[in-house]
Every structure is written in structure tokens, then in C-alpha cells.
Amino acid sequence: MFYAPDVSLYSERGSYIPSKAPVFYNPKMSLNRDVTVCVLQAYSEEAGRKLRVCVPMAGCGVRALRFMLETDSVESIVVNDINPAAFSLIKKNFELHGLKDRAFICCEDANTLLSSFASKGDRFDLVDLDPFGSPAPFLESAVRALKPKSAMLCITATDLPLLCGSQPRACLRRYGSMPFKGEYCHEVALRILIAHAVSVAAKHDYALQPALSYYFGHHVRVYFKGRLGAKMADEKLEKIGYLVHCDHCLSRRLIRGLPAPDITRRCPECGKETRIAGPVWCGPLQNEDFLRRVVKVAERKIEKEETLELLAQLLEEANAPPLYYEIHRMCSAARVPCPPIEKVIEALRGMGFSAFRTHFSAISVKTDAPPMKLLALLREFV
Ligand SMILES: C[S@@+](CC[C@H](N)C(=O)[O-])C[C@H]1O[C@@H](n2cnc3c(N)ncnc32)[C@H](O)[C@@H]1O
Ligand SMILES: [Zn+2]
Numbered sequence: 001m002f003y004a005p006d007v008s009l010y011s012e013r014g015s016y017i018p019s020k021a022p023v024f025y026n027p028k029m030s031l032n033r034d035v036t037v038c039v040l041q042a043y044s045e046e047a048g049r050k051l052r053v054c055v056p057m058a059g060c061g062v063r064a065l066r067f068m069l070e071t072d073s074v075e076s077i078v079v080n081d082i083n084p085a086a087f088s089l090i091k092k093n094f095e096l097h098g099l100k101d102r103a104f105i106c107c108e109d110a111n112t113l114l115s116s117f118a119s120k121g122d123r124f125d126l127v128d129l130d131p132f133g134s135p136a137p138f139l140e141s142a143v144r145a146l147k148p149k150s151a152m153l154c155i156t157a158t159d160l161p162l163l164c165g166s167q168p169r170a171c172l173r174r175y176g177s178m179p180f181k182g183e184y185c186h187e188v189a190l191r192i193l194i195a196h197a198v199s200v201a202a203k204h205d206y207a208l209q210p211a212l213s214y215y216f217g218h219h220v221r222v223y224f225k226g227r228l229g230a231k232m233a234d235e236k237l238e239k240i241g242y243l244v245h246c247d248h249c250l251s252r253r254l255i256r257g258l259p260a261p262d263i264t265r266r267c268p269e270c271g272k273e274t275r276i277a278g279p280v281w282c283g284p285l286q287n288e289d290f291l292r293r294v295v296k297v298a299e300r301k302i303e304k305e306e307t308l309e310l311l312a313q314l315l316e317e318a319n320a321p322p323l324y325y326e327i328h329r330m331c332s333a334a335r336v337p338c339p340p341i342e343k344v345i346e347a348l349r350g351m352g353f354s355a356f357r358t359h360f361s362a363i364s365v366k367t368d369a370p371p372m373k374l375l376a377l378l379r380e381f382v
Contacts, residue, residue: 240279
């Protein structure tokens with residue numbers, strides 16, 4: 001139980017608009033909070049200790065409250081929001097649960113707050129950046145506030161249209177990356193966000209590696225494990241590169257290498273001109289062992305089917321090839337009706353390829369089959 005704005009008071013045409021409420025609260029982000037509760041618990045169990053946590057943009061405080069009430073992982077917690085009304089509500093919520101003395105509650109700009117915790121001895125085991133829109137303006141100070149030996153950084157980005165190519169200039173400005181507009185843009189959005197955070201952290205000799213990441217609804221979310229180390233930060237940078245996509249034959253590849261790998265603009269499959277996007281993260285999106293731990297915690301703690309299903313799906317596709325194929329798009333290119341996705345997966349596996357469903361899209365498949373083979377297979381279903 002917690003105090004939050006009455007959603008019925010801030011609706012337009014029957015839909016609640018969280019940004020209209022005096023204090024931010026979005027019931028639709030409960031999956032994000034569910035996963036974070038499980039990640040916090042799993043990370044603490046793995047580390048064998050309780051954690052020092054910071055929630056710099058806490059809204060009404062529901063996330064921080066859940067950390068305290070639903071895990072036994074918090075040693076100390078800093079809960080902050082720049083909005084004075086949110087600050088008051090956070091205090092009220094922590095009082096309601098008799099937790100006010102166990103939290104340091106503040107009303108600061110997140111960058112100012114995080115910078116004030118950047119010195120040795122004050123830093124955090126886990127920082128959770130959950131802003132309006134992009135976490136980019138807060139990444140640098142968040143990284144500086146992470147413990148050097150090992151820490152976790154959680155970031156949400158809700159500026160998905162921008163990451164998916166609606167405003168390429170703005171994406172370049174905010175993330176230093178050219179976005180990709182196309183049927184698998186949500187995976188590319190996630191990979192742009194990861195590449196950007198890894199690069200920002202590397203400036204501070206801090207190495208970040210995604211331990212769990214996903215796309216859901218109108219946001220992408222990444223949980224990074226990190227530690228200080230110039231050599232390790234260099235190794236992470238080596239996993240950044242570019243996406244090369246051919247609109248003609250639909251082939252797609254990730255090519256590692258910064259600052260500028262040797263990319264010919266001609267498609268190696270069909271010779272037509274390709275599109276290039278990036279920098280993007282070319283490494284794995286999940287750490288399978290960690291994800292398995294999170295799934296186990298979720299099975300104990302979470303009842304919501306949607307959250308459990310997402311985590312189970314992430315585990316299933318943890319080692320799947322990157323860059324999914326949307327079957328509708330492929331069928332339209334092949335000029336054939338769409339077969340059921342399970343049949344496509346079965347047939348691909350029968351041909352010796354790997355094939356997985358993906359959480360990114362219910363009508364897509366992740367496979368190492370080349371697009372020509374996939375198109376030929378789809379034609380055979382007719
Ligand atoms: C998306 S909401 C956070 C929701 C919350 N984490 C949750 O799970 O319910 C973003 C919050 O960031 C706060 N905010 C915006 N700019 C900020 C800044 N520069 N420093 C600190 N808080 C900020 C807003 O007041 C808002 O409450
Ligand atoms: Zn091509």
C-alpha cells in the first residue's frame with residue numbers, strides 16, 4: 001500500500017496521463033519495477049551481501065519502497081526526486097511503512113545528487129536511472145557514483161521513437177548514434193542505448209556489460225554489471241560497431257569495430273546499396289547465468305504472468321542470433337501469406353538452423369538462417 005496520485009483525476013479520453021499528475025506514478029511501469037525487484041535480490045544474493053542503493057528519480061517512491069518491502073537486499077537507500085511534491089509524497093510513503101529512518105530522502109537534481117556521492121566510501125552498489133525520456137543526461141554522474149569493484153547500473157529509456165529513427169539528428173545528438181528505421185528497430189534501439197552507456201562509462205575507465213536487457217511497451221531497459229578497469233573498458237568498447245542493412249535482399253549484419261570498421265556500402269549478398277546505423281552494441285544482450293538467477297527469484301516473488309512470461313522468454317532467447325526477422329515483412333517480400341510462426345521455427349530447426357521466438361515481437365523469429373533461405377522456406381509453405 002502506498003500514496004499515489006488518483007489516476008482517475010488525470011485522464012484524457014479515458015486514458016491516464018502520468019505526466020499530468022502533480023507527482024509521477026505510472027501503473028503501466030509495474031513490470032519494470034517487478035523485474036528490478038528481482039534483479040536487486042538476485043544481484044545481492046550473487047554478491048553475498050546487502051546493497052547500498054540509489055533511486056535518483058523516484059517519483060512517488062513506489063520503486064524504492066518495493067525494494068525495501070519485497071527484498072532483504074538493501075543495506076541503505078538514497079531516494080530522491082527534484083519535484084518537491086514528489087519529495088513530500090516519498091516521505092509520507094516511507095513513514096506509512098515505518099521506514100523513514102532507514103532511507104535518506106532528498107529533493108535535488110539527480111546529477112547534483114549523484115555527483116555528491118561520487119567520492120570514495122559514499123558510492124553505490126546499485127543506481128537505478130528511471131527518468132522521463134532519456135537517461136543520457138544522467139549517465140556520466142551515475143557511473144561516477146558506482147562502487148569501483150563491482151556495481152550495477154539500471155537504466156530506462158522511454159524516448160523510443162527517437163531511438164527508432166523518428167528524429168535521426170536528435171538521436172545523434174543524444175546518443176552519438178545514427179538510428180535505424182525498420183521492422184527490427186526496437187532491438188537496434190536497445191543496442192544503441194547500450195553502446196552509448198558503455199562508451200560514457202569507458203571515459204571513466206569503467207567497464208559496463210549488460211546482464212539483462214529488454215524492450216517492453218514504450219520503453220527499453222538495461223541492467224549493467226560494472227567495474228573499474230581501463231583494460232576491461234577497452235574490451236567492452238571492442239563489442240561496439242555498426243549495423244549494415246540491405247533493403248533489397250533484407251540481409252542484416254553487425255560489424256564490430258570503433259571508430260570506423262571497414263564497411264563497404266555494397267551488400268555482399270546482392271550488390272545493392274546498404275543502410276548503415278550505429279554505433280550499436282554488437283555483444284550479447286543477456287548474461288544467461290544472471291538471468292537464470294533473476295528468473296528463480298521472480299518465480300518466488302512475482303505473481304504477474306506478464307513479468308514471468310517476459311523473463312522466461314528472455315532466457316529462451318538469451319543465446320539467439322541478433323537482429324530478428326519479422327515474418328509479416330518477409331512474407332510480404334516473398335509475396336506469400338503468413339504461416340504460423342511455430343511452423344517457421346520448426347522448419348528452420350529441421351534445416352539445421354537455430355530459430356527462436358523473441359520478446360521483441362510476437363510475429364518475429366531470431367535465426368542464423370540467411371534471409372534468402374528464410375524467403376525460400378516461406379515460399380514452400382504455400
Ligand atoms: C519516470 S518518473 C520516475 C518514476 C519512478 N522511478 C517509478 O518507478 O515510479 C521520472 C521522475 O524524475 C523526476 N525528475 C525529472 N528530472 C529530474 C532531475 N533532473 N533530477 C531528479 N529528478 C528528476 C520527475 O519529477 C519524475 O518524478
Ligand atoms: Zn542485399
